[in-house]
Amino acid sequence: MPIWGVVNQKGGVGKTTTAVNLAAGLAAKGHRTLLVDADPQGNATTGLGVDKRAVEATLFDVFSALSNNAESDGVLKPAILSLGEGQPDIVPATLDLAGAEAVLLNAVGKELLLRDALESVSDEYDWIIIDAPPSLGLITINILAASSEVIVPMQCEFYALEGLSQLMKTIDIVKKRINPELKIGRVILTMYDGRNKLSRQVREEVTEFFGDKVAQTIIPRNVRLSEAPGFGEPALQLYPSSKGAVAYAEFTEEVLNLCAAH
Amino acid sequence: MPIWGVVNQKGGVGKTTTAVNLAAGLAAKGHRTLLVDADPQGNATTGLGVDKRAVEATLFDVFSALSNNAESDGVLKPAILSLGEGQPDIVPATLDLAGAEAVLLNAVGKELLLRDALESVSDEYDWIIIDAPPSLGLITINILAASSEVIVPMQCEFYALEGLSQLMKTIDIVKKRINPELKIGRVILTMYDGRNKLSRQVREEVTEFFGDKVAQTIIPRNVRLSEAPGFGEPALQLYPSSKGAVAYAEFTEEVLNLCAAH
Numbered sequence: 001m002p003i004w005g006v007v008n009q010k011g012g013v014g015k016t017t018t019a020v021n022l023a024a025g026l027a028a029k030g031h032r033t034l035l036v037d038a039d040p041q042g043n044a045t046t047g048l049g050v051d052k053r054a055v056e057a058t059l060f061d062v063f064s065a066l067s068n069n070a071e072s073d074g075v076l077k078p079a080i081l082s083l084g085e086g087q088p089d090i091v092p093a094t095l096d097l098a099g100a101e102a103v104l105l106n107a108v109g110k111e112l113l114l115r116d117a118l119e120s121v122s123d124e125y126d127w128i129i130i131d132a133p134p135s136l137g138l139i140t141i142n143i144l145a146a147s148s149e150v151i152v153p154m155q156c157e158f159y160a161l162e163g164l165s166q167l168m169k170t171i172d173i174v175k176k177r178i179n180p181e182l183k184i185g186r187v188i189l190t191m192y193d194g195r196n197k198l199s200r201q202v203r204e205e206v207t208e209f210f211g212d213k214v215a216q217t218i219i220p221r222n223v224r225l226s227e228a229p230g231f232g233e234p235a236l237q238l239y240p241s242s243k244g245a246v247a248y249a250e251f252t253e254e255v256l257n258l259c260a261a262h
Numbered sequence: 263m264p265i266w267g268v269v270n271q272k273g274g275v276g277k278t279t280t281a282v283n284l285a286a287g288l289a290a291k292g293h294r295t296l297l298v299d300a301d302p303q304g305n306a307t308t309g310l311g312v313d314k315r316a317v318e319a320t321l322f323d324v325f326s327a328l329s330n331n332a333e334s335d336g337v338l339k340p341a342i343l344s345l346g347e348g349q350p351d352i353v354p355a356t357l358d359l360a361g362a363e364a365v366l367l368n369a370v371g372k373e374l375l376l377r378d379a380l381e382s383v384s385d386e387y388d389w390i391i392i393d394a395p396p397s398l399g400l401i402t403i404n405i406l407a408a409s410s411e412v413i414v415p416m417q418c419e420f421y422a423l424e425g426l427s428q429l430m431k432t433i434d435i436v437k438k439r440i441n442p443e444l445k446i447g448r449v450i451l452t453m454y455d456g457r458n459k460l461s462r463q464v465r466e467e468v469t470e471f472f473g474d475k476v477a478q479t480i481i482p483r484n485v486r487l488s489e490a491p492g493f494g495e496p497a498l499q500l501y502p503s504s505k506g507a508v509a510y511a512e513f514t515e516e517v518l519n520l521c522a523a524h
């Protein structure tokens with residue numbers, strides 16, 4: 001079962017937008033999909049229309065339960081919300097997740113709690129997508145330790161390029177010490193504007209750095225992608241013919257083909 | 263001496279762009295200004311043209327020195343780089359700052375190391391501006407504990423609204439327990455596009471929430487602001503007549519008038 005972590009410590013590059021629309025794309029095609037919101041901001045939770053005030057169990061509760069108990073069976077299930085036919089399931093995040101670093105720091109095998117939690121549901125899903133916070137702290141390390149592949153959204157801006165080497169260094173350490181299976185699945189260019197020289201320059205640099213890991217699909221800057229979260233629905237469902245949604249539908253195909261080829 | 267922290271845990275909202283251009287604006291008007299880059303990504307350091315490989319001492323070294331030594335005199339000075347006449351000085355950040363949380367966590371008065379460091383140079387500057395990382399961890403708490411005011415850049419997007427209550431909660435706790443002087447200086451709307459309904463909606467909500475704390479100046483979306491970092495110069499200097507630079511020049515005036523009024 002592929003577990004794809006959507007990571008990049010640079011803020012605002014499109015992690016949540018990619019995680020939400022990819023999970024929606026996979027579920028719409030009939031794949032049993034779980035989206036894990038691992039960002040205390042809980043944007044993916046809101047992006048899928050979940051009311052945070054009504055949530056009973058979150059990823060924070062899962063980490064707390066696992067930090068002092070070896071048994072991972074049945075720990076994740078209470079936190080999973082089903083959103084209905086053709087939709088992904090979701091493990092929501094609320095503000096309490098901001099306290100996760102302290103809980104994880106004191107746990108034995110502090111990088112592996114998420115991996116253990118996801119293992120307990122591995123036969124119930126075809127895909128798991130994880131939305132990471134904008135940092136390389138212990139939550140993101142847990143995501144890298146649990147993932148089979150990573151997706152790196154790359155905003156076509158200068159500052160976004162700066163963080164790449166730090167991210168690669170972190171991925172290499174996790175791969176060497178904790179998760180030898182970890183691979184870079186796809187680097188996906190986001191908020192691309194072909195008229196803009198900077199966008200084209202970033203695309204060149206990213207392609208030079210990552211070669212064929214760079215997704216064929218490029219996500220254009222598209223206002224529908226930023227309007228959809230306000231309605232609690234992925235753009236893929238709310239504005240299916242918008243440029244942004246069409247691009248994410250294409251990206252879903254590309255990810256499915258990549259896995260079929262493995 | 264005003265110390266303004268530029269904070270918002272939502273990623274990519276314009277924290278660095280605001281910190282760099284405000285610091286440049288203040289220095290250009292003859293105010294002795296120090297910019298502290300407190301984000302391990304080190305974007306503000308690059309945005310002012312500093313070569314990270316040539317840096318000898320950083321904010322991480324300052325935190326390390328203070329974590330096991332009460333004496334703060336002379337600790338910050340070695341990390342300060344002067345960039346020349348009419349330019350801000352800078353305390354740079356490099357990747358090692360990612361290790362700061364662990365250093366701070368074990369220090370006595372873990373929230374107060376930055377405050378102590380800045381006190382040792384308080385008579386040498388008229389202004390200190392601090393660029394925060396996209397999180398509410400111990401580095402950002404240190405910034406809130408050290409600041410007299412905060413600037414909250416607000417990207418005109420739905421997800422950016424979500425994090426406001428968490429940010430306000432954190433500011434309230436720091437104000438109550440650690441820094442009673444802390445005030446909200448200005449909330450500044452960034453990447454605003456008047457043609458876009460979402461931008462107008464966010465502006466309404468933010469004005470309802472913050473009232474007269476919302477800056478008169480609105481920063482438009484302007485490609486020059488994102489191109490300037492590639493040249494290591496603030497847009498205020500590189501493209502002074504661009505819409506983005508003009509808006510930041512206006513914002514500099516607004517901040518100066520605000521302080522004159524106090």
Ligand SMILES: Nc1ncnc2c1ncn2[C@@H]1O[C@H](COP(=O)(O)OP(=O)(O)OP(=O)(O)O)[C@@H](O)[C@H]1O
Pocket residue numbers: 010011012013014015016017018039043132133134190191192219220221222223225226227229244271272273274396419420421422
């Ligand atoms: N292709 C796009 N076109 C236009 N707007 C976009 C696009 N992708 C994302 N956005 C908007 O840009 C903002 C940043 O995107 P998003 O929140 O997905 O990034 P992120 O990397 O998850 O941020 P954070 O680092 O805070 O977790 C959001 O308001 C989102 O709606």
Ligand SMILES: Nc1ncnc2c1ncn2[C@@H]1O[C@H](COP(=O)(O)OP(=O)(O)OP(=O)(O)O)[C@@H](O)[C@H]1O
Pocket residue numbers: 009010011012134157158159160272273274275276277278279280301305394395396452453454481482483484485487488489491506
């Ligand atoms: N008004 C603007 N118009 C166009 N682009 C902008 C504007 N402000 C900032 N940008 C660009 O948007 C991106 C995000 O801005 P910036 O890096 O300043 O945000 P940040 O809040 O510091 O991000 P992080 O959360 O990663 O620290 C950058 O590439 C920047 O160049």
Ligand SMILES: [Mg+2]
Pocket residue numbers: 015016017039043131132133
């Ligand atoms: Mg996000």
Ligand SMILES: [Mg+2]
Pocket residue numbers: 277278279301305393394395
């Ligand atoms: Mg920044």
